[in-house]
Amino acid sequence: MEEVEVLIIGAGIVGLAIAERLSQKYDCVIVAEKEPSFGRHTSSRNSEVMHSGIYYPQDTLKAKLCVKGLDMLYAFLKEHEIDHKNCGKLVVATKDEEIPILEELLENGTKNGVRGLKILSEEKVRELEPLFKTKSALWVPSTGIMDTHSVMKKLDFIAEENGAMISYNTEVVGIKKTDDGYIVTFYDGFKVKSPVVINAxxxxxxxxxxxxGIPAEEHNYTIHFCKGEYYKTTKYKNIEHLVYPVPDPTGISLGIHIRINLNGELSFGPNAYYVDELGYGMDETYHRQFHESVSEYLDIEFDEMWQDDSGIRPKLQNKGEGFRDFVIENEKEKGFPNFINLIGIESPGLTSCLAISKYVENLIDEEK
Ligand SMILES: Cc1cc2nc3c(=O)[nH]c(=O)nc-3n(C[C@H](O)[C@H](O)[C@H](O)COP(=O)(O)OP(=O)(O)OC[C@H]3O[C@@H](n4cnc5c(N)ncnc54)[C@H](O)[C@@H]3O)c2cc1C
Structure with a gap:
């Protein structure tokens, strides 16, 4: 049987970031990915925004790993000359009642360690972005956008250069604990033994x-699929800053915001609704919701926006429930030492990926 030192399941941005880091320390790292290439799911179907960390409750993993991960990501993008833009973001209040929410975000963000937050007057917002309807806005200077595909490509490249093996078309179908590690079975019956298994x-x-052998329901690990769709437009181009409404009070999403890409193209999204099955097709019935939400802050006709793409959030928070943090655990207390679970890695997972990989490295117990 093949033996390795670390086996990582999943080659999304998180699995690849972990492979990149651990391949510097261990000689024999393997990543098993069921798809023919990296990032075929959530890591390629999102807003590509590098978040600042203003939204998440203090001392949560989401807050800490986002703030730390953002700095690490900017450094990585610069070092490897990957296309990105530190464009900054405006959270706009379109009604007087929303202004206190901006103040709460400023206070929460500052406590989380986000620098440079500022409430701007209507006039100041217009100087920055004249098209948007607003009473006031929170200015978040550290937010940016990046070329996520190139980040994943680079992580994959570095990991392989360090000697890691990224095995595509390799679905993991079974994991068995032994006295000194785990035997992981692939779809074709091939088995690999590893003392460390990372579930990404x-x-x-x-x-x-x-x-x-960790039942999801018993440990509150059940993932709920929460879809997010985007609509695009060609009416506006070259908007300089990201613009977000105040976040959804249920905490299910950050609200339908504008998404700008590195070519200056504009889209809107994501919305948020729970689905039972995986599928990236768009549901036309939400077109009206998109139009109404965006019209709150930008002039646009119903027919000036059309379907773009969608992604699915792996949410621990079910319908009607409150905030849930990332689960990133060495499951030794459940009887599975060095089986490291990463569950519910929704937004800000992209932003946090490099900080998550460092956190995971520290969770690995060298002497079990
Ligand atoms: C609509 C939307 C917008 C978002 N916007 C942002 C944003 O702007 N900024 C931000 O920071 N975050 C954002 N996110 C969150 C971010 O995209 C995710 O947190 C991140 O991509 C998660 O990466 P991952 O590697 O954990 O998961 P994934 O990219 O889903 O990778 C998991 C991989 O595991 C593989 N896999 C699963 N089971 C097996 C198996 N049995 N065997 C082998 N392989 C397996 C899958 O094929 C997949 O490739 C957004 C998410 C969504 C849905």
Missing amino acids: AGLWADKVSEMV
Whole structure:
């Protein structure tokens, strides 16, 4: 049987970031990915925004890893000359009642360590972005956008250069604990033995965790699929800053905001609704919701926006429930030492990926 030192399940941005880091320390790292290439799911279907960390409750992993991960990501993008833009973001209040929410975000963000936050008057916002309807806005200077595909390509490249093996078309179908590690079975019956297994399986992380013997329901690890769609427009181009409404009070999403890409193209999204099955098709019935939401802050006709793409959030928070943090655990207390679970890695997972990889490195117990 093949033996390795670390086996990572999933080659989304998180699995690749972990592979990049651990391949510097261990000689024999393997990543098993069921798809034919990296980032075929959530890591390629998102807003590509590098978040600042203003939204998340203090001392949560989401807050800490986002703030730390943002600095690490900017440094990585610069070092490897990957296309990105530190464009900054405006959270706009379109009604007087929303202004206190901006103040709360400023206070929360500052406590989380986000620098440079400022409330701007209507006039100041117009100087920055004249098209938007607003009473006031929170200015978040550290937010940016990046070329996520190139980040993943680079992480994959560095990991392989360091000797890691990224095995595509390799679905993990079974995991068995032994006295000194785990035997992981692939779809074709091939087995690999590893003392360290890292579950970075995104939308399927609860199922992978169940394979080793951690029932999702019992441990509150069940993932709920929450879809987010985008609509695009050619009416406006070259808007300089990201513009977000105040966040949804249920905490399910950050609200339908503008998404700008590095070519200056504009889209709107994501919305948020729970689905039972994986599928990236768009539901036309939400077109009206998009139009109404965007019209709150920008003049646009119903027919000036059309369907773009969608992604699915791996949410621990179910419908009607409150905030849930990332789960990133060495499951030794459940009887599975050095089986490291990453569950519910929704936004800000892209932003946090490099900080997550460092956190995971520190969780690995060298002497179990
Ligand atoms: C609509 C939307 C917008 C978002 N916007 C942002 C944003 O602007 N900024 C931000 O920071 N974050 C954002 N996110 C969150 C971010 O995209 C995710 O947190 C991140 O991509 C998660 O990466 P991952 O590697 O954990 O998961 P994934 O990219 O889903 O990777 C998991 C991988 O595991 C593989 N896998 C699963 N099961 C198995 C198995 N049994 N065997 C082998 N392989 C397996 C899958 O094929 C997949 O490739 C957004 C998410 C969504 C849905």
